[in-house]
Each structure stands twice: as C-alpha cells, then as structure tokens.
Amino acid sequence: MLKISKYVLYDIARNKVAIAYTLFLLVISLSFFQMEANSGKAVLSLLNVVLIVVPLISLVFSTIHWYNSYEFIELMLTQPISRKKVLLSEFSGIASSLVTAFLIGVGLPVLIYNPDNIGLALIIVGTLLTLSFTSIAFLASVKSKDKSRGIGIALLLWFYFALIYDGLVLMILFSFSDYPMEKITLLLSSLNPIDLGRIYLMLQMDISALMGYTGATYKEFFGSNVGLFYTIGIMFIWIIVPIMLAVRSFNKKDL
Amino acid sequence: MRGYLLIFLMFTTFLASANTIVVDKHGLVNTLKQGIKMAKPGDTVLLKKGLYKEGNIIINKSIHLVGIDEPILDGEYEHEILTISGKGIFISGIQFQNSGSSSMNDFASIHAVDASHFVIENNTIINSFFGIHIANAHTGIIRNNTIKGNPKNEQNTGNGIHLWQCTNMVIRDNHVEGHRDGIYFEFVTHSSIKNNFSTHNIRYGLHFMFSNNDAYIGNIFRNNGAGVAVMYSQKVIMVKNHFDQNWGSNAYGILLKDISDGQVIGNIFHQNTVGIFLDGTNRMEVHKNTFTANGWSMKVQANCDENTFHHNNFMNNTFDIATNGTRMQNEFYNNYWDKYEGYDMDKDGIGDVAYHPVSLYSMIIEQNPNSLMLMRSFMVTLLDKAEKAIPSLIPENFADQSPRMKALKL
Numbered sequence: 001m002l003k004i005s006k007y008v009l010y011d012i013a014r015n016k017v018a019i020a021y022t023l024f025l026l027v028i029s030l031s032f033f034q035m036e037a038n039s040g041k042a043v044l045s046l047l048n049v050v051l052i053v054v055p056l057i058s059l060v061f062s063t064i065h066w067y068n069s070y071e072f073i074e075l076m077l078t079q080p081i082s083r084k085k086v087l088l089s090e091f092s093g094i095a096s097s098l099v100t101a102f103l104i105g106v107g108l109p110v111l112i113y114n115p116d117n118i119g120l121a122l123i124i125v126g127t128l129l130t131l132s133f134t135s136i137a138f139l140a141s142v143k144s145k146d147k148s149r150g151i152g153i154a155l156l157l158w159f160y161f162a163l164i165y166d167g168l169v170l171m172i173l174f175s176f177s178d179y180p181m182e183k184i185t186l187l188l189s190s191l192n193p194i195d196l197g198r199i200y201l202m203l204q205m206d207i208s209a210l211m212g213y214t215g216a217t218y219k220e221f222f223g224s225n226v227g228l229f230y231t232i233g234i235m236f237i238w239i240i241v242p243i244m245l246a247v248r249s250f251n252k253k254d255l
Numbered sequence: 256m257r258g259y260l261l262i263f264l265m266f267t268t269f270l271a272s273a274n275t276i277v278v279d280k281h282g283l284v285n286t287l288k289q290g291i292k293m294a295k296p297g298d299t300v301l302l303k304k305g306l307y308k309e310g311n312i313i314i315n316k317s318i319h320l321v322g323i324d325e326p327i328l329d330g331e332y333e334h335e336i337l338t339i340s341g342k343g344i345f346i347s348g349i350q351f352q353n354s355g356s357s358s359m360n361d362f363a364s365i366h367a368v369d370a371s372h373f374v375i376e377n378n379t380i381i382n383s384f385f386g387i388h389i390a391n392a393h394t395g396i397i398r399n400n401t402i403k404g405n406p407k408n409e410q411n412t413g414n415g416i417h418l419w420q421c422t423n424m425v426i427r428d429n430h431v432e433g434h435r436d437g438i439y440f441e442f443v444t445h446s447s448i449k450n451n452f453s454t455h456n457i458r459y460g461l462h463f464m465f466s467n468n469d470a471y472i473g474n475i476f477r478n479n480g481a482g483v484a485v486m487y488s489q490k491v492i493m494v495k496n497h498f499d500q501n502w503g504s505n506a507y508g509i510l511l512k513d514i515s516d517g518q519v520i521g522n523i524f525h526q527n528t529v530g531i532f533l534d535g536t537n538r539m540e541v542h543k544n545t546f547t548a549n550g551w552s553m554k555v556q557a558n559c560d561e562n563t564f565h566h567n568n569f570m571n572n573t574f575d576i577a578t579n580g581t582r583m584q585n586e587f588y589n590n591y592w593d594k595y596e597g598y599d600m601d602k603d604g605i606g607d608v609a610y611h612p613v614s615l616y617s618m619i620i621e622q623n624p625n626s627l628m629l630m631r632s633f634m635v636t637l638l639d640k641a642e643k644a645i646p647s648l649i650p651e652n653f654a655d656q657s658p659r660m661k662a663l664k665l
Contacts, residue, residue: 051631208526
C-alpha cells in the first residue's frame with residue numbers, strides 16, 4: 001500500500017500542480033502578513049482563503065488527478081491487490097501531498113508570524129478541510145464515469161458547501177424565526193464541513209461575541225470544550241464516511 | 256510666629272490628652288466592647304491579635320480603632336459586626352468575618368450610618384453579606400480594604416462596598432471580589448472611586464444609581480457577571496479604567512442607561528461581549544478609548560442623542576457598532592477602525608471616504624440571533640459587500656466622516 005502511495009506522490013511531484021499550489025498559498029500568506037500591520041487581521045484574511053480556496057483546490061485537484069491516473073489504477077488492479085487498498089493508497093497519496101502543500105504554504109507563515117491559538121486553529125481547520133474535501137472528491141469521482149462530469153460535480157459540490165448552503169441556512173433561520181432554532185442551527189452547521197471549520201475558528205476568535213447568546217445550549221456549546229471536541233469529531237466523520245462510501249462503491253463498480 | 260507656636264502648643268496638648276486603650280484577650284481589658292465603653296472621644300483603642308466574637312459592636316463617638324497584627328472580629332453568621340455613627344471615626348487593620356445575612360436587614364461587616372469625617376482602611380473582610388455599608392454619610396475615605404465574598408446566588412449576597420445617600424466620599428485601592436455588586440452607589444454625589452480592583456462579582460463590578468458628579472478613575476473591572484452599570488445619573492466621569500472579560504448575554508464593559516453629560520476617556524475595553532452599551536444616553540463624550548477583541552465595541556440604541564465619539568481605536572472586534580433602528584443623532588469623527596478599507600489621497604492621515612461602522616450582518620443578528628452561526632462565512636461577506644455598494648438597510652448617516660488611517664497612540 002505504501003508503495004503505491006509513493007508512486008502517487010512521485011507522480012504528483014512531477015506534474016508541478018501541487019508545487020504551484022504550495023507557492024500560491026505561500027505567496028498569499030506572506031503578502032497578507034506583510035501588508036497588514038496587525039497580524040490578527042492577516043489571519044482573518046487567511047481564514048477566507050482557508051474556507052474557500054482550500055476546499056476548491058482539494059476537490060478539483062483530487063478529481064482531475066483521479067481521472068488522469070485512471071489507467072494507472074486499472075493497471076494496479078490487474079495485480080493481486082485488493083481494490084480497497086488501491087483506492088486508499090491513491091487517497092493517502094493525494095491527501096498527504098495536499099496537506100503538505102497547505103502546511104508549507106499557510107502553516108509555516110502562520111507559525112512564524114502569528115503562533116497563537118488562533119493561528120494553530122487555522123492550521124488544524126485547513127488540514128481537516130483538505131482531508132475531508134479530498135475524501136468527498138473521491139466519492140464524487142468514483143460515482144461518476146467520465147471526467148467532465150466528475151469535475152462538474154466537484155465544482156457544484158464546492159459551490160454548494162461554500163455558498164449555497166449558508167444561504168439556505170439563513171433562509172431557514174428567517175422563515176422559522178418564531179420557533180426555538182438553537183439545536184437545529186447547531187445540527188445544520190454539522191452538515192457542512194466548511195461551517196464546522198468556521199465554527200471551530202470562531203470559538204477561538206470571537207468568543208466574546210459568542211458568549212453574548214442567551215440560549216443555554218449555546219452557552220454549554222461555546223463556554224466549555226464541548227464545542228471544540230464536537231466540531232473536531234464531526235470533521236473526522238466528514239473525512240472517514242465519504243472515503244468509506246467511495247471504497248464500497250469502488251468495490252462494486254464495473255470498471 | 257507666635258500664632259504658630261500657640262497652635263503647635265494647643266495641638267500637642269490635644270495629643271497628650273488622648274489616651275490609648277489596649278484591648279487584649281489576655282490583658283486587663285479583654286473585650287472590645289469594654290474597651291470602646293472606656294474610651295473617650297479622641298482616644299485610640301488598640302485591638303491586639305486574637306479572635307473576638309462579641310456580636311454587634313457599636314461605635315458612636317470619635318475614636319480610633321486600630322488592629323495590631325490583624326485581629327479577627329467574627330459575626331458568627333448572625334450579627335452585623337461593627338456599626339459606626341458620628342464624626343471622626345477611624346477603623347484600621349482588622350479582619351472581619353462571617354457577618355450575619357438576612358433578607359430583612361442589610362447586615363454588613365462595617366456599617367456606617369449618619370457618619371462623617373471617617374476613615375476605613377487596611378481591613379480584610381471575608382464571608383460577609385454586605386462588606387462595607389455606608390448610609391447617609393459624608394466626607395469619608397475607604398481605602399486599601401480587601402473584601403471577599405463567597406456567594407451562591409444574587410439573592411443571598413449583598414454588595415462589597417455599598418454607599419447610599421453620601422457625598423464627598425473617596426473609595427480607593429480596594430479589592431472587591433465575589434459579592435453582588437463590587438461597589439454600589441445610590442444617591443452619592445461628588446465622590447471618587449480610584450484604583451480599585453473589582454472582579455468575579457455576581458452582578459456588576461460597579462453600579463451607579465442616581466449618583467451625580469462622580470468620577471471613577473484607574474479601576475480594573477474584570478470578569479464580573481455583567482460588567483459596570485451607570486444608570487440614571489449625570490456628569491459622571493470615567494477615566495483610564497480597564498474593562499476586561501465581561502462575558503455573557505447581558506454583560507457589558509459599561510452599561511450606560513439614562514445618563515447624560517458624562518465623559519468616558521482613555522479607558523481600555525478588552526474581550527467584553529459588548530464594550531459600551533448606550534441606552535437613552537445623551538451628550539456623552541467618548542474619546543481616546545481603546546476597544547480590542549470585543550464581541551461588539553459599542554451598541555448604540557436609537558434613543559441616544561448628541562453623543563460624540565472621537566479619537567478612539569477600534570481593533571480586532573467582531574463587530575464595531577450595532578444599533579436597533581435607523582435614527583442616528585450622534586457624531587463620530589477621527590476614530591481609527593481596523594476594518595476601514597478606504598484610501599487617503601491627500602496624505603493627511605484621514606481617510607477620504609466615510610466609514611460605516613454598522614454592518615448589514617450586525618443588523619441581521621439583532622433581528623435573528625440564531626444567524627450568529629453564519630458569522631465570517633462567505634455568504635455574510637458577500638451580503639456586507641453588497642450592502643456597502645448599495646446601502647439600503649443600514650442607517651445612512653451612521654458614519655465616521657473622517658476615519659483615521661493609522662491607530663492612535665494612546
């Protein structure tokens with residue numbers, strides 16, 4: 001399994017997209033930290049990058065890579081290796097390269113310029129988002145046969161998670177504003193990894209504002225470590241479940 | 256010269272006439288009550304180290320009561336410990352503990368009624384209902400006392416330092432912890448509160464009601480249930496105080512309710528849910544304050560008029576300002592806002608376009624608190640940008656016309 005991952009990594013290193021992504025993140029992070037006098041504000045700008053750009057690149061890159069190395073995967077499957085192993089090693093290869101790119105591009109500058117708990121939270125959230133969106137991309141690509149459709153679905157998924165979902169939540173909150181919506185809101189935010197990542201960061205950054213809320217559920221959620229464990233826990237579910245579904249679907253798939 | 260000499264002589268004879276009575280558990284005078292009974296006006300009663308359980312002790316003549324090595328007066332959870340009334344009383348260096356508590360009487364460790372020209376200093380008060388309770392008094396000093404309560408809820412604890420109907424009082428360098436309100440003022444005028452530290456009180460760190468012409472300077476209010484409240488008062492001056500970590504659904508750095516003609520200068524608001532909450536507040540001047548890492552720097556209700564906010568720094572706050580209506584008759588100028596995105600073509604340090612400190616999203620949250628969960632999402636950023644381009648919901652004239660490009664050095 002490790003051997004296949006190693007080949008995947010070689011392949012990614014050769015095609016230079018991952019390197020371009022690393023450099024892009026590095027340039028953005030460094031310029032934010034250089035431009036803003038206040039490193040806290042730079043982290044805020046980086047937050048948008050992490051919540052928007054990282055999921056997009058993870059989705060699109062994984063999908064394209066999957067289709068491009070489809071022949072390699074087919075070749076591997078002629079060998080006495082289980083499909084599960086091939087898929088998981090492909091996943092770990094791509095995910096580790098994307099995580100490395102993120103850690104160098106964003107993690108390093110953050111650790112240099114703003115090494116507090118907010119910076120750390122940003123790195124954790126970015127890493128978890130990379131993993132979960134790679135996992136989602138695998139599910140999408142395994143499910144759809146041809147490349148253009150796969151990429152289309154990846155883009156739609158990104159659009160849904162990054163923008164449409166929040167609009168829907170806002171709509172729901174306003175149309176049901178006469179009802180107690182506390183727990184529902186917490187539940188709704190668990191249904192989107194980007195929202196979860198955002199909440200995790202909010203728990204570090206905006207605790208003063210979050211404590212202004214009257215509801216007991218919120219108090220409990222925000223006031224203690226419950227919120228942190230909850231968001232991290234659900235994030236892991238968002239990483240494990242899609243890739244497991246992808247494995248199941250890949251095992252049955254007629255190649 | 257002769258006159259001075261005469262005064263000097265009179266003074267020394269006065270001193271000579273004052274006696275010192277020593278109260279000691281193992282001495283001739285072994286109860287404080289006896290000691291006080293023996294003392295004549297002008298005398299000093301020295302209380303030696305020991306535990307004294309004498310119920311309610313009353314001082315109604317001008318004597319000095321000085322503790323040596325922190326003697327302890329215990330109220331056995333039943334009595335008010337010390338009641339003073341009269342002129343020229345001095346209390347120092349005593350530890351008071353376990354005063355009675357009651358919902359009928361305001362039991363306190365030190366209760367001054369109808370007193371004047373008194374000093375209460377260097378005392379430690381623990382486990383009291385009220386710590387120091389002053390009623391109908393004038394010209395007194397309360398300093399260097401440490402007051403610590405052990406409250407269960409708002410109903411069964413009193414205030415740390417409670418003043419009612421007083422004038423010319425000085426409260427300074429006290430440490431008040433774990434009471435209902437740290438320091439409470441009602442009908443108190445021409446008084447000052449300086450360099451006190453008020454923390455972990457259940458309700459307010461400092462509470463003003465109907466108290467005019469007072470000043471509070473250089474105090475630290477940290478982690479109180481609801482911060483500081485100044486209500487129904489005029490001409491209150493608040494200078495160089497720290498308001499930290501007042502977190503909660505109704506917690507404010509300062510709550511200004513029906514206040515007018517006061518000044519808020521040079522204070523630091525850090526990590527409060529709301530830095531300043533203004534409700535029915537008129538003609539206040541808020542300047543040279545620093546607001547950092549608050550949920551909301553200020554909430555200015557629509558019923559506030561003619562307040563001016565200038566030369567303040569607003570940095571790293573989740574929201575700068577929120578309001579509950581479209582009417583706005585206050586003035587903002589020359590503040591520094593870290594969220595300002597304008598430019599400065601003529602390089603005079605003042606931005607060329609106005610800054611609108613109220614964002615659309617903060618208006619949305621006012622209407623629908625649950626939408627807080629969408630804070631910092633791409634959706635919300637888009638909404639805010641759209642509103643900035645075509646303003647329709649936020650109050651049009653709620654703006655700083657001359658925002659600064661760089662933070663002020665305060």
